[in-house]
Amino acid sequence: xxxxxxxxxxxxxxxxxxxxxxxxxxxxxxxxxxxxxxxxxxxxxxxxxxxxxxxxxxxxxxxxxxxxxxxxxxxxxxxxxxxxxxxxxxxxxxxxxxxxxxxxxxxxxxxxxxxxxxxxxxxxxxxxxxxxxxxxxxxxxxxxxxxxxxxxxxxxxxxxxxxxxxxxxxxxxxxxxxxxxxxxxxxxxxxxxxxxxxxxxxxxxxxxxxxxxxxxxxxxxxxxxxxxxxxxxxxxxxxxxxxxxxxxxxxxxxxxxxxxxxxxxxxxxxxxxxxxxxxxxxxxxxxxxxxxxxxxxxxxxxxxxxxxxxxxxxxxxxxxxxxxxxxxxxxxxxxxxxxxxxxxxxxxxxxxxxxxxxxxxxxxxxxxxxxxxxxxxxxxxxxxxxxxxxxxxxxxxxxxxxxxxxxxxxxxxxxxxxxxxxxxxxxxxxxxxxxxxxxxxxxxxxxxxxxxxxxxxxxxxxxxxxxxxxxxxxxxxxxxxxxxxxxxxxxxxxxxxxxxxxxxxxxxxxxxxxxxxxxxxxxxxxxxxxxxxxxxxxxxxxxxxxxxxxxxxxxxxxxxxxxxxxxxxxxxxxxxxxxxxxxxxxxxxxxxxxxxxxxxxxxxxxxxxxxxxxxxxxxxxxxxxxxxxxxxxxxxxxxxxxxxxxxxxxxxxxxxxxxxxxxxxxxxxxxxxxxxxxxxxxxxxxxxxxxxxxxxxxxxxxxxxxxxxxxxxxxxxxxxxxxxxxxxxxxxxxxxxxxxxxxxxxxxxxxxxxxxxxxxxxxxxxxxxxxxxxxxxxxxxxxxxxxxx
Amino acid sequence: xxxxxxxxxxxxxxxxxxxxxxxxxxxxxxxxxxxxxxxxxxxxxxxxxxxxxxxxxxxxxxxxxxxxxxxxxxxxxxxxxxxxxxxxxxxxxxxxxxxxxxxxxxxxxxxxxxxxxxxxxxxxxxxxxxxxxxxxxx
Numbered sequence: 001x002x003x004x005x006x007x008x009x010x011x012x013x014x015x016x017x018x019x020x021x022x023x024x025x026x027x028x029x030x031x032x033x034x035x036x037x038x039x040x041x042x043x044x045x046x047x048x049x050x051x052x053x054x055x056x057x058x059x060x061x062x063x064x065x066x067x068x069x070x071x072x073x074x075x076x077x078x079x080x081x082x083x084x085x086x087x088x089x090x091x092x093x094x095x096x097x098x099x100x101x102x103x104x105x106x107x108x109x110x111x112x113x114x115x116x117x118x119x120x121x122x123x124x125x126x127x128x129x130x131x132x133x134x135x136x137x138x139x140x141x142x143x144x145x146x147x148x149x150x151x152x153x154x155x156x157x158x159x160x161x162x163x164x165x166x167x168x169x170x171x172x173x174x175x176x177x178x179x180x181x182x183x184x185x186x187x188x189x190x191x192x193x194x195x196x197x198x199x200x201x202x203x204x205x206x207x208x209x210x211x212x213x214x215x216x217x218x219x220x221x222x223x224x225x226x227x228x229x230x231x232x233x234x235x236x237x238x239x240x241x242x243x244x245x246x247x248x249x250x251x252x253x254x255x256x257x258x259x260x261x262x263x264x265x266x267x268x269x270x271x272x273x274x275x276x277x278x279x280x281x282x283x284x285x286x287x288x289x290x291x292x293x294x295x296x297x298x299x300x301x302x303x304x305x306x307x308x309x310x311x312x313x314x315x316x317x318x319x320x321x322x323x324x325x326x327x328x329x330x331x332x333x334x335x336x337x338x339x340x341x342x343x344x345x346x347x348x349x350x351x352x353x354x355x356x357x358x359x360x361x362x363x364x365x366x367x368x369x370x371x372x373x374x375x376x377x378x379x380x381x382x383x384x385x386x387x388x389x390x391x392x393x394x395x396x397x398x399x400x401x402x403x404x405x406x407x408x409x410x411x412x413x414x415x416x417x418x419x420x421x422x423x424x425x426x427x428x429x430x431x432x433x434x435x436x437x438x439x440x441x442x443x444x445x446x447x448x449x450x451x452x453x454x455x456x457x458x459x460x461x462x463x464x465x466x467x468x469x470x471x472x473x474x475x476x477x478x479x480x481x482x483x484x485x486x487x488x489x490x491x492x493x494x495x496x497x498x499x500x501x502x503x504x505x506x507x508x509x510x511x512x513x514x515x516x517x518x519x520x521x522x523x524x525x526x527x528x529x530x531x532x533x534x535x536x537x538x539x540x541x542x543x544x545x546x547x548x549x550x551x552x553x554x555x556x557x558x559x560x561x562x563x564x565x566x567x568x569x570x571x572x573x574x575x576x577x578x579x580x581x582x583x584x585x586x587x588x589x590x591x592x593x594x595x596x597x598x599x600x601x602x603x604x605x606x607x608x609x610x611x612x613x614x615x616x617x618x619x620x621x622x623x624x625x626x627x628x629x630x631x632x633x634x635x636x637x638x639x640x641x642x643x644x645x646x647x648x649x650x651x652x653x654x655x656x657x658x659x660x661x662x663x664x665x666x667x668x669x670x671x672x673x674x675x676x677x678x679x680x681x682x683x684x685x686x687x688x689x690x691x692x693x694x695x696x697x698x699x700x701x702x703x704x705x706x707x708x709x710x711x712x713x714x715x716x717x718x719x720x721x722x723x724x725x726x727x728x729x730x731x732x733x734x735x736x737x738x739x740x741x742x743x744x745x746x747x748x749x750x751x752x753x754x755x756x757x758x759x760x761x762x763x764x765x766x767x768x769x770x771x772x773x774x775x776x777x778x779x780x781x782x783x784x785x786x787x788x789x
Numbered sequence: 790x791x792x793x794x795x796x797x798x799x800x801x802x803x804x805x806x807x808x809x810x811x812x813x814x815x816x817x818x819x820x821x822x823x824x825x826x827x828x829x830x831x832x833x834x835x836x837x838x839x840x841x842x843x844x845x846x847x848x849x850x851x852x853x854x855x856x857x858x859x860x861x862x863x864x865x866x867x868x869x870x871x872x873x874x875x876x877x878x879x880x881x882x883x884x885x886x887x888x889x890x891x892x893x894x895x896x897x898x899x900x901x902x903x904x905x906x907x908x909x910x911x912x913x914x915x916x917x918x919x920x921x922x923x924x925x926x927x
Contacts, residue, residue, distance in 0.1 A: 665821040669813075673829040677916060680836045684923045748899070749819035756823060757901040757908070764904075765866055768911040772859045775915035779922050 003050045004062030007076055007129050010046035010090070014039055014122030021118065022111040030106040033097055036114040040093035040121060047086050047125070054080055055495050061131060061195050075131030077195045080495030082128040084337065085262045087492065088344045089124040089255045093117070095348070095470040096250040102466030103246050103355055113153060117250070120146035124255055128262055132192040133182035136263075137175065140227070143259060144171040147251050151243040163239035166559070170236040174226020178263070181219030184212050185270075198269055198502060207270055217271050220263070221280055228260025229311045230318055231284045232555045234292060237311055241303040245358055248303060249351030253310045254344045261314060261340060264321050265500045268333070272324045282322025282412075286427045289315035293434025297441065297536070298543060302354045302364045305438055306347065309390065312435065313343045316405055319428075323412045331411065334497040334507050335404030341488050342389070342397040342481065349386040349474035350442070353379060356463050356471065357446060366441075370451035375460040378468060380447045385475040389482065391439035391529070392432060392522060395511050397481035397488075399522075402432060404509070406518035429525055436529025441536070485509040590708055594715045601718060621661055628654045641686045649679040666752050791841060799841045806834040814909050815902075824905035828912025835913075836920055844924045855918035862910025869904040 017039040025032040053060060063075035097117060104113060120143060127139035145168070152164030182192070188210050189197050197203050207213060224230075229237040240252050251257075264281065271277050289312050296308030320336035356379050357372070358364045373380040385396065392402035406428055413424035462468060481488050489509050497505040513519065532539070551557060617625075631654065634647035652675035659668035738751050738759060748754040756764050810830040817823030839847055 666823075666826070669821060669826050670829065673826060673833055676833045677829060677836060677920075680833070680840060681920060681923060683840075684920070748901070750817060750821065750823070753817045753823040753905070754901070756825070757818075757905045761870065761901065761904060764908060765870055768863060768866060768908055771911055771915045772863050775856070775859060775918040778919045782922050 001049075002062075003053050003060045003078060004076055006046050006050055007078055010043045010086070011122055011126040011129065013043050013046070014118040014125070018115045018118040018122065021115045025111040030110060031101075032110055033101040033104070033114055036118055037094050037097035037101075039118060040090050040097055043121065043125060044087070044090035044094060047083060047090060050078060051083055051491070051495070054078060054083060055491075059195070059499065063131065072132060072134055072192060074135065075193060076129045077131035078129055080492065080497070080499035081262065081265050081337075082499070084340060084492050084496040085128040085255070085258055086125045088258060088340070089121055089128075092250060092254045092344060092348050093121045095352075095473065096246045099249075099352055099355070099467055099470040100244075100246045102464050103359060104244065113150075113244070116146050116149045116153075117247070120150065120251060120256070124259070127259060131194055133185065133194065134192050136194075137179050137182060140178070140223075140259065140263075141172060141175045143256050144168060144175060144227075147171070147240070147256055150247045150251060151240050153244055153247065154242070157242065159239075160242040163236075163242040167236040167240045169563070170233055170559075171226050174223045174233060177219050177226070178223020181216050181221075181223060184216040184219060188212055188216065194266065204270055208274060213271075213274075214276055217274075217276055217280065220267055220271075221284075224260035224263040224267075225284060225318075226260070227263070228257050228314045228318065230260065230288045230315060234288065234308075234311045235555050235559055238304055238307045241301070241307050245303065245351060245355030248306075249348045249355065253306065253347040253351055257310060257314055258340060258344070261317050261321075261336075264318060265333075265337075265496075268321060268324070268500050269502050272321075277324075278322055280322070282319050285315045285317075285319030285322055286424075286431075287315075288312070289319060289431040290427060290434065293431050293438070294543075297434050297438040297532070298540060299438075300366050302357065302366055302442070302446065303351075305366070305442055306350055306354060309435065309438055310343075310347060312431065313339070313347065313390075316431065317343070320405060320408055323408055331404065332408040333500050334493060334505055335401055335408055337496045337500070338404060338485075338489065338493045338507075338509070339401035340496075341493065342401045342478075345474050345477045345481065346386045346389040346396075346398055349382065349471055349478060350390065352467070352471035352474065353383040353386060356467055359467070360460050360463060366445040368452055369446045370449040371447070372451075372460065373447040376447075376462050378462045378472070382468075382471050382475040383447065384443055385478055387439040387443045389478045391436045392525065395479075395482045397478050397485070400482060400485055400509055400511070403513075403518045403522060406432075406521045407516075410517050410521075425521065429521055429528070432522075432525040433528045433532055436525055437532040437536075440529065440533050483511070485511070587708055590712045594711045597715045597719055601722070618661075621658070624654055624658055624661070628658075641689070645679065645682045645686065648682075649675055652678075666750075791843070795841050799837055803834055803838060807831060810834070814905065817905055818899060818902055824908030825912055828909040829916065831909075831913045832916040832920070835917055839920065839924060844921065855914045855921060857914070859911045859914025859918065862907045862912075862914055864907075865910065866904050866907030869900055869907065872900070 017036070021032060021036065024035055028035060050060070059077060059079035061075065061077050063073035066072050066074040097114065100113070100117075104110060123139045123142035123146060127136055127143060130136035130139055148164050148168040151167055152160050154160045185197075185207070186192055188207050189203055191197065197207070207216075210216075222233075226233040229235075237252060237257070241248055243252070292308045292311035292315060296305050296312060299305045299308060317336045317339050320332040320339070323332040354364065356376075357369070360376070361369065361372075363369075389396035389398035392399045406425070409425050409428035413421040416424070486509070489507050494505050494507055497507070547554070628651055631647050631651040635644050635651065638644045638647060653672060656668050656671035656675060659665075659671055738755055742748055742751045742754040742759075745758075748758070810827040813822035813830060814824055814827035815822075817827070838851075
């Protein structure tokens with residue numbers, strides 16, 4: 001099959017099955033998770049079949065026309081980078097969805113859970129293969145929305161709702177900023193299509209020399225940073241840990257947070273090689289790496305440690321992408337790519353272990369645990385493999401990419417010259433030290449040492465195979481990729497790196513290089529790491545003192561303040577504009593009509609009272625009009641609702657009668673019928689309220705109302721009297737068109753009806769939709785009120 | 790309002806007015822009438838029925854879910870509107886066909902008429918839905 005069709009199928013398969021999940025759950029009951037896992041597996045295999053084509057023939061493009069009028073296609077660009085992230089999304093998706101079968105209780109709302117998981121997976125795969133920025137943006141925001149639904153999966157927990165809202169605000173707002181960046185990019189290059197830019201070196205050079213280069217880069221990078229929780233945007237990720245643990249493992253460590261990394265990789269050829277790129281990307285990365293590493297070390301919640309560690313590990317990758325300005329780009333990008341794979345495996349593995357522990361021990365607080373290795377030996381082994389890989393201990397895969405990270409940092413520092421020769425490797429080591437320290441803390445806190453007496457339930461044991469096997473499989477991959485690095489390197493890292501760098505990349509990764517600078521740095525890291533770990537109490541006390549002294553330094557403080565302010569102001573504004581009394585709304589509408597009619601009349605300079613008035617009125621018409629005036633006065637003068645309504649409907653019927661005199665049978669019929677119905681509805685309504693006008697209306701209100709009614713009456717008068725004079729000069733009458741064409745185009749003699757159902761059918765469709773909504777609105781008004789009682 | 794006279798007159802009127810409303814609907818394309826007027830007429834006679842005999846009494850033997858009526862009407866209108874897209878025309882393009890039937894003579898089939906039927910059902914459904922809910926409210 002054509003690779004384009006294969007990938008299209010891989011994208012839409014999860015979407016289709018997400019729709020079928022609720023129906024499937026009726027048949028499969030709680031086994032529905034296995035169906036979801038099978039769908040993920042199918043997507044994974046479909047993507048895998050395309051990989052050989054990409055390795056041999058380079059990137060593949062394809063497109064189906066979508067919105068040709070604005071030059072947009074449903075275009076796919078299939079290269080190594082896309083395949084790598086898609087592999088993570090679908091491959092880890094299989095593992096997560098299998099694991100969830102054990103983790104999620106059968107009483108939970110399983111269809112909703114698997115539906116959103118599949119939708120997320122589909123959006124993620126769609127995003128990484130999108131060839132144009134608009135399609136990418138759509139899938140990007142879809143991943144934000146699905147992530148929001150999954151974080152808020154436990155709807156009755158306020159923390160879930162808070163975390164979900166926070167993640168949506170930060171990531172979706174970042175996405176919108178990114179869209180602004182894409183529009184800048186479009187205005188520079190004139191195309192939405194990413195491969196068109198990538199394959200045209202002159203165009204890339206144009207972008208780099210353009211005045212808008214910096215703002216475009218900053219905007220797009222903000223989008224990426226918000227998604228990958230870098231810099232000040234990290235705040236959403238720790239709160240997102242309120243999601244079910246498999247979701248955290250899937251979205252918030254292995255895949256969705258890699259979307260920002262993906263975007264940085266995708267935009268790498270366009271923006272890299274400039275000072276702005278180095279400062280922005282590598283700078284943000286280095287600061288985030290150290291800060292998040294320290295915060296991870298300070299957490300006591302297992303998932304909290306993992307969340308901050310994810311931020312820190314992603315910062316490694318971002319930093320390495322940023323390095324490319326002043327060095328031969330091969331090593332940094334390749335190391336970053338390799339680290340994406342490694343981090344995906346060991347972090348997902350650790351999250352699954354965290355899920356197992358939370359599931360068995362009913363808590364995630366590390367202070368309540370200890371000595372669990374006796375009860376959970378298999379989980380212990382898996383966790384040790386994951387954590388040691390994260391700490392960068394050989395022969396696990398984390399060691400390899402950590403070495404490459406140090407190597408590229410040293411090269412980078414050397415390329416920049418003093419004082420960066422020392423500074424950059426030192427920052428890199430600081431990141432590594434914290435990573436080592438919190439990895440050790442994770443293992444020793446949970447599995448080693450002594451346990452407080454009343455911390456945990458009595459019977460703790462290894463979980464069922466459904467939960468153990470996926471975690472064990474990931475641990476196996478961690479070891480495999482560490483011992484035989486050529487498997488991931490040749491199959492996926494090299495194609496990905498060449499997808500980012502747009503040139504063939506060959507990489508030789510070995511466990512043992514001999515004694516090199518990176519190896520010495522690794523050893524230094526281990527020693528310092530143990531030192532930092534042993535000084536935990538002193539560090540913690542220092543940080544607590546610091547935080548107490550500077551409460552405003554926290555980004556969360558500013559986020560909460562901003563959200564609170566938005567709520568307060570929103571409430572203030574809406575309490576002014578939406579007071580809830582119908583009278584206010586009607587007044588606003590009427591005044592608007594007066595303004596809208598008077599302004600054109602004055603601007604057009606039309607005579608407000610035309611010179612030639614036709615007073616040729618038949619006696620019976622005059623009599624009818626006199627009666628109408630009497631009825632009108634009666635409406636306001638009569639003392640109760642009932643007589644007033646009768647007077648109102650009498651007025652309405654007389655208008656209907658007038659239409660008959662004026663030879664407008666359609667209007668007369670409609671008027672009489674509508675009048676009848678509205679009278680009946682009025683009667684029904686007033687049967688429930690006091691029959692007399694009891695309230696005393698204040699004089700000011702009375703004066704205001706009289707002014708408004710006189711104004712609106714005069715406006716309508718002016719409008720009508722001008723309408724009877726014919727069309728004002730700059731405009732032409734439309735009626736000729738309808739009279740001429742109603743029979744030929746629509747086959748009807750009744751022009752009014754033809755206009756309603758054919759020429760203006762669109763309007764009518766809108767009107768009948770409004771009618772339906774009004775009916776539902778009335779229902780809601782009545783029933784919400786009766787519930788309040 | 791529940792005198793014998795109104796009850797008797799209402800009983801006679803109901804079938805006549807319903808037939809009249811249908812004829813208004815069908816005649817609408819060439820003569821005064823149409824889906825909206827036909828619908829309002831239908832709704833007003835049922836409204837009269839509710840008022841004269843009392844909503845609770847009527848509900849015992851005649852209690853349609855008016856929400857289904859307007860939902861159906863809206864669906865029908867949308868289908869006719871979008872239908873043109875599926876045969877390769879613009880949105881809302883209407884088709885006209887003159888058919889010659891034995892004994893009846895030439896009649897005109899127009900897709901806009903189907904749209905009008907949708908309007909008819911929406912008007913009946915939503916008006917009577919409001920009517921019944923307001924009247925039902927204790």
